[in-house]
Amino acid sequence: MSTCPQYIVDYMHEYLDGDISREHEQQLKKHLQVCSDCQQHMHELSDTIAFVKSAAHITAPPHFEEMVMKRLPKHKNRVGVQRWFRQHPIIVAAAVFFLFMSATLLSSYPNDEFSFTAKPNLIVDGQTVIVPEGEVVEGDIVVKNGDIVIEGAVNGNVTVINGQYMASTSVVTGQIEEIDQVFEWLWYEIKDMANDFMALFEK
Amino acid sequence: MDALVNKRIKQVLKGDQNAFSDIVSLYQHKLYQICYRMLGNKQEAEDIAQEAFVRAYINLHTFDQKRKFSTWLFRIATNLCIDRIRKKKPDYYLDAEVPGTDGLDMYSHIPASEQLPEETVEKMELQDRIQYEISRLPDKYRSVIVLKYIEELSLQEISEILDMPLGTVKTRIHRGREALRKQLNNL
Incomplete structure (x- = not known):
C-alpha cells in the first residue's frame, strides 16, 4: 500500500462523502480492481462507518422537559422590559415625547409672581x-x-x-x-x- | 416543523414561557444524544443538554428566524460540550454503572482516551463498544463524526454548527474516519 499514491485515499474519502467527481470515481474503481491493499482499506472505512451508524438512538431521560422548564429564569424583568422596549419603539418614542412635553408645560406653570x-x-x-x-x-x-x-x-x-x-x-x-x-x-x-x-x- | 417552531419562538419572545416547553419537547432527544455521544456520560449529558436549552431560552432574541433553529441550538450544545471536555472537570460520576456492562462502572471509562485491556473491550456489548470507540477519538474529530454519522447531518450543516469552513469539516471527517479505522483494526 505504501506504493499507492495518496490521492487514492483522498478519493476514497470523497467517495464516502458522496461528492466525488465522475473522473475521480473511475480512477478509484480502476485502482481498487488491481490493488488488494487499497481494496482492504476501502472495506475497513466502510465497516467503520457502518459500525458508528449502528449506534442505537439515545433518548433523553424522562422528565427532561420538566427539568429544563424548572431551570429557566423565572422573572427576568430587566430582560422583559428591554424586550418590550425593542418591540414597541413607537410607544416608547411617544412616552419620551410626552415626558418632555409635560415638563415644558409644567415649567411654564405660573410661579408666585404677579x-x-x-x-x-x-x-x-x-x-x-x-x-x-x-x-x-x-x-x-x-x-x-x-x-x-x-x-x-x-x-x-x-x-x-x-x-x-x-x-x-x-x-x-x-x-x-x-x-x-x-x-x-x-x-x-x-x-x-x-x-x-x-x-x-x-x- | 420550522413554521411551528418559529411560531413558538415568537410566543416565547412575547413572554409566554410555557411555549418553550414545545421547543424542548421537539429537540430534547436529538440534543441529549449529541451531548451523550460527545461526553460519554449520562449525568453530564443531561446537565449540558439542559444548560443548552436554558441558554437558548435566554438568548432567544438573538436568534435569526430566517435560519434553521436546530442548527443554532446544536451549536450552543456542541460549544458547551467542547468547553466541558476541555475543562476536564473531575466531576465524573464514578459509581454510576454503565448499563449492559454487567458491573462495569465509570471507573473503567477514565481517562476516556486511555486504552482499555483488550479482553475488556472484547467482552463489551456492541453499544458500549461504539461509545467507547467514539470517546477515544480526539474531540475535534469526535464532534464531526457524531454530527455526521449519529445525527446524520449534511456537511454544510455541520460547518454551520461548528462555525468552520466546509473544507475543514471534510478534512476532520476524513481524519476521524481514519482514526476510527485504526482503533478498530488494532484489536
Missing part, C-alpha cells in the same frame, strides 16, 4: 388690575397671581390665573376664564397651543 398683559389704558392697584370705566381695551388680557376688576370694556378674552375675576357692569366680547389648578392650567396651555396651531391654517 404679572399681566401690558395694555396702555390699564390701571394697577397693588395686585389688582383695573380696566377703568369708559375705557375700551383692545385684545386679550392675562393676569397671573392677581385679580382683575373690569369696569370698562374688553375687546377680547380675559384669563385669570390664581386670582379672581370681578366685574359689575363690564363688557367682555371674548371668553372669561379663571384657572386655579395645575390640570386646568395644563388644559389651558394645550388649548392655547391648539388654537395657535389652528390659527396657522386660518391665515
Whole structure:
C-alpha cells in the first residue's frame, strides 16, 4: 500500500462523502480492481462507518422537559422590559415625547409672581388690575397671581390665573376664564397651543 | 416543523414561557444524544443538554428566524460540550454503572482516551463498544463524526454548527474516519 499514491485515499474519502467527481470515481474503481491493499482499506472505512451508524438512538431521560422548564429564569424583568422596549419603539418614542412635553408645560406653570398683559389704558392697584370705566381695551388680557376688576370694556378674552375675576357692569366680547389648578392650567396651555396651531391654517 | 417552531419562538419572545416547553419537547432527544455521544456520560449529558436549552431560552432574541433553529441550538450544545471536555472537570460520576456492562462502572471509562485491556473491550456489548470507540477519538474529530454519522447531518450543516469552513469539516471527517479505522483494526 505504501506504493499507492495518496490521492487514492483522498478519493476514497470523497467517495464516502458522496461528492466525488465522475473522473475521480473511475480512477478509484480502476485502482481498487488491481490493488488488494487499497481494496482492504476501502472495506475497513466502510465497516467503520457502518459500525458508528449502528449506534442505537439515545433518548433523553424522562422528565427532561420538566427539568429544563424548572431551570429557566423565572422573572427576568430587566430582560422583559428591554424586550418590550425593542418591540414597541413607537410607544416608547411617544412616552419620551410626552415626558418632555409635560415638563415644558409644567415649567411654564405660573410661579408666585404677579404679572399681566401690558395694555396702555390699564390701571394697577397693588395686585389688582383695573380696566377703568369708559375705557375700551383692545385684545386679550392675562393676569397671573392677581385679580382683575373690569369696569370698562374688553375687546377680547380675559384669563385669570390664581386670582379672581370681578366685574359689575363690564363688557367682555371674548371668553372669561379663571384657572386655579395645575390640570386646568395644563388644559389651558394645550388649548392655547391648539388654537395657535389652528390659527396657522386660518391665515 | 420550522413554521411551528418559529411560531413558538415568537410566543416565547412575547413572554409566554410555557411555549418553550414545545421547543424542548421537539429537540430534547436529538440534543441529549449529541451531548451523550460527545461526553460519554449520562449525568453530564443531561446537565449540558439542559444548560443548552436554558441558554437558548435566554438568548432567544438573538436568534435569526430566517435560519434553521436546530442548527443554532446544536451549536450552543456542541460549544458547551467542547468547553466541558476541555475543562476536564473531575466531576465524573464514578459509581454510576454503565448499563449492559454487567458491573462495569465509570471507573473503567477514565481517562476516556486511555486504552482499555483488550479482553475488556472484547467482552463489551456492541453499544458500549461504539461509545467507547467514539470517546477515544480526539474531540475535534469526535464532534464531526457524531454530527455526521449519529445525527446524520449534511456537511454544510455541520460547518454551520461548528462555525468552520466546509473544507475543514471534510478534512476532520476524513481524519476521524481514519482514526476510527485504526482503533478498530488494532484489536
